[in-house]
Amino acid sequence: MKRLAPALALVLCAAIPALADKVATPIPIGIAVGQTSNVALFGQEQVNGAKIAEERLNAAGGVNGTKITLVFQDTAGDEAGAVNAFQNLINRDKVVAIIGPTLSQQAFAANPIAERAKTPVVGPSNTAKGVPEIGEFIGRISAPMTQVAPYSVKQAMKLNPDIKRVAVLYAQNDAFSSSETVTFQDAVKNLGLETVTVQKFQTTDNDFTTQVTAVLGAKADLVIISGLAADSGNLVKQLRQLGYKGLIVGGNGLNSPNMFPVCGALCSDILVAQAYSPATVDKNPVNKDFATAFEAAYKKGPAQFSAQAYTAVQVVTEALAKIEKETGKKIADFELAELREMLNKSLRTGSYMTPIGEISIQPSGEVEQKDFYVSKIVMNPDGKTGSFVLVS
Ligand code: PYR
Structure with a gap:
């Protein structure tokens, strides 16, 4: 009997499929930016912009009535910090997508982790040549400096x-x-x-x-x-x-x-x-809402890194809403792996009216933006x- 037990356990394990992760609610979106080190000069602005997005988008109903929640992971300023943050967000926090990292230098190290885990990345401030080319799950809303x-x-x-x-x-x-x-x-x-x-x-x-x-x-x-x-x-x-x-x-x-x-x-x-101007508030109501909320929260006007972080959260939220509309199924009823793949596709369809103007993400992952x-x-x-x- 004793000698049979390991074999029996094997048979049983094979017969019971591993429990697949479902998407949690509120819907977790990862924010992997540099909250410490010299990179925090950008990262703090990104956190501020993302928090306004979370508040404003949830106040407007989130994803068809389901709230989003931002899961922050500090990448600090180097590649190792970004890799670690990405791993935590993907495997432990089970986020639907990652917004980050702050630097292109970090993106070239950390994005391949998300690519292998088939988890969509929306770069909020990666402007180097070659970032979207890292993989199919890598996109950005930050226009390249070219x-x-x-x-x-x-x-x-x-x-x-x-x-x-x-x-x-x-x-x-x-x-x-x-x-x-x-x-x-x-x-x-x-x-x-x-x-x-x-x-x-x-x-x-x-x-x-x-x-x-x-x-x-x-x-x-x-x-x-x-x-x-x-x-x-x-x-x-x-x-x-x-x-x-x-x-x-x-x-x-x-x-x-x-x-x-x-x-x-x-x-x-x-x-x-x-790639952003607060001066467009009179003709861009989304920017007006963002800039007004930002000013009320932080007693100063928003700048580009904050506006881009807001935009990234908005784009992920709207892409999730599109999935529900197209499938007639709530996000929380999807398995995480399937949802991540669908979200990656959804991100790349249609356009978004954001604080940085009307944008879209091309199939390659590159942003298309009109105004600079x-x-x-x-x-x-x-x-x-x-x-x-x-x-x-
Ligand atoms: C970048 O690292 O891509 C920036 O634009 C800061």
């Missing part, structure tokens, strides 16, 4: 048609910055300008004396920076302190008001291309707060 960045260089030329000599600086240890600088350098060439120096730095650098000395020595009249918030903010500060007087164009890493305390009053006049903006940073007399003021 589309957005050239606008700011064109605007700089409008403000100063005499610009001829351009210095380009980028963080070589960051995937987004290395990708964005290629776009900037192409734009410079296409506009007939001369790149007089290309300087590299690390996102962890604090001292930019070498790079600034090279920029001044090359007599650049336009500086273009691709980095993250803290490094770029310090670089701008040191450029101004050491005497650079020309225009500065910042990439997506300078798209956050959390950078303002880093360069203080010296942040003034940086030009940044953006260029803003100039205007700092307040306190030297710590400021705003992005629309110039085009």
Whole structure:
């Protein structure tokens, strides 16, 4: 009898199918962004925007009457943190989709985990070339810098048609910055300008004396920076302190008001291309609702990273509602694995009216967005707060 027991157990196990996970209610959506480390300068804005989305979308009925719940997992600033957060959200928290990570650098490490687990990812701020190509379950609502960045260089030329000599600086240890600088350098060439120096730095650098000395020595009249918030903010500060007087164009890493305390009053006049503008509230009621709720909650207006995080939550929620409409079945009655696959398809059908305008996600996972903006940073007399003021 004793010797038969293992065999019997095997037969029984084979006969009883493993219990498949159902989708939980409220419907869990994972938010894997950098809430700590230097990346929190972006991540905190993303958390703020996502929380407004959760509140507003649930107040409007959630998914046809079923609430969503956001499950936050801090990725911190590196690849390992993002991988760990993705694993927890997929396997432990059993989320229907993941919104994240903050950086493209993290996306290239963590997204393959979601791809293997057939869990949809909606990138809220991944702008490097190649992110949607990571896999079938990888999409984004953040427009790639190949589309957005050239606008700011064109605007700089409008403000100063005499610009001829351009210095380009980028963080070589960051995937987004290395990708964005290629776009900037192409734009410079296409506009007939001369790149007089290309300087590299690390996102962890604090001292930019070498790079600034090279920029001044090359007599650049336009500086273009691709980095993250803290490094770029310090670089701008040191450029101004050491005497650079020309225009500065910042990439997506300078798209956050959390950078303002880093360069203080010296942040003034940086030009940044953006995929969101609070100025559209009069013609975009979704943006008006978002911006009003954001302002009431945080006593400040929203910026791009918050608006994109809201958009990502909205898109997932609406894609879930579409599944219910098409199948006549409640989300909670689906098995999780099946729902994740259906959600991935649903995300890629139709369009969404969001705070960043009307968008859609192509079958490839790439976002299609119509409107981009260029803003100039205007700092307040306190030297710590400021705003992005629309110039085009
Ligand atoms: C990226 O990592 O893709 C950003 O745009 C910050």
